[in-house]
């Protein structure tokens with residue numbers, strides 16, 4: 001499929017991505033600012049994101065698995081790549097051979113890494129989220145002795161909320177300063193960066209905010225939309241008062257209306273939560289979604305755009321905070337759910 005053949009595109013804005021990283025980097029103060037590019041760069045394309053952010057000065061990248069590390073390793077010259085899920089027994093060959101470091105999460109992973117001869121690694125410590133990470137008590141008992149630790153990290157459970165757990169995790173993490181041989185410490189994700197300088201330590205790890213997600217009010221108006229789906233019109237049609245539209249006849253026209261049928265649906269990640277609530281744009285004209293989102297198709301009202309016709313393109317309303325509100329999906333789901341039929345096009 002050539003780049004112009006697809007009836008469905010994802011427009012990706014390099015300058016918005018870089019501006020977002022630069023804002024997060026500035027908010028990180030003296031700490032370095034990395035980038036989480038797991039889940040294929042939150043659906044945008046990990047290698048493409050990595051290339052753009054490393055050109056902007058980003059030096060620390062995070063993926064979830066060794067398969068994700070391998071997919072970008074050839075581009076990972078002059079940058080550090082960390083694998084957040086660490087090393088299972090099945091990962092050891094890739095981990096020993098590769099250019100990436102494991103983030104060791106369990107005593108078993110620590111033992112496995114030491115037995116294989118060690119080498120540079122990162123370590124995740126659990127400070128209350130009870131997801132991944134070794135216990136501070138195990139660190140005190142000497143679990144990490146002898147490891148070559150580049151970054152000691154922990155992860156905030158509620159950084160997008162104003163709750164006392166944030167400060168509690170920050171204090172517990174800060175208490176580990178000097179207790180390991182780690183060269184750097186890292187706590188903050190996107191929302192954590194907004195919590196202030198105490199949370200930045202030596203390295204921050206934003207993900208969603210790089211891609212235009214707004215994790216907290218402090219970031220509202222500061223981050224630019226990076227990803228915008230665009231769909232081509234397959235058919236334009238007129239309906240009259242009383243006509244029904246789409247699956248389950250969920251929309252009934254109360255007057256004469258003009259519709260456009262678009263090449264996008266829930267199989268592309270444009271989920272049913274947008275039914276009757278989402279919108280597309282044609283220039284300045286707003287085109288409301290009518291009725292149910294279908295698997296591969298979407299129906300919008302084009303009364304506001306009399307000149308639009310078959311073959312024309314419209315953009316889908318996908319500013320993440322608003323789209324999350326409208327659809328009931330999280331900003332993370334909105335990006336990582338975008339399907340492979342959307343041709344990724346960077347400008």
Ligand SMILES: *Cc1c(COP(=O)(O)O)cnc(C)c1O
Nearest residue numbers: 036155189190191205206207208
């Ligand atoms: C995904 C992830 C991040 C990035 O989180 P955002 O909320 O997307 O900024 C940072 N650190 C770890 C350990 C992660 O798993």
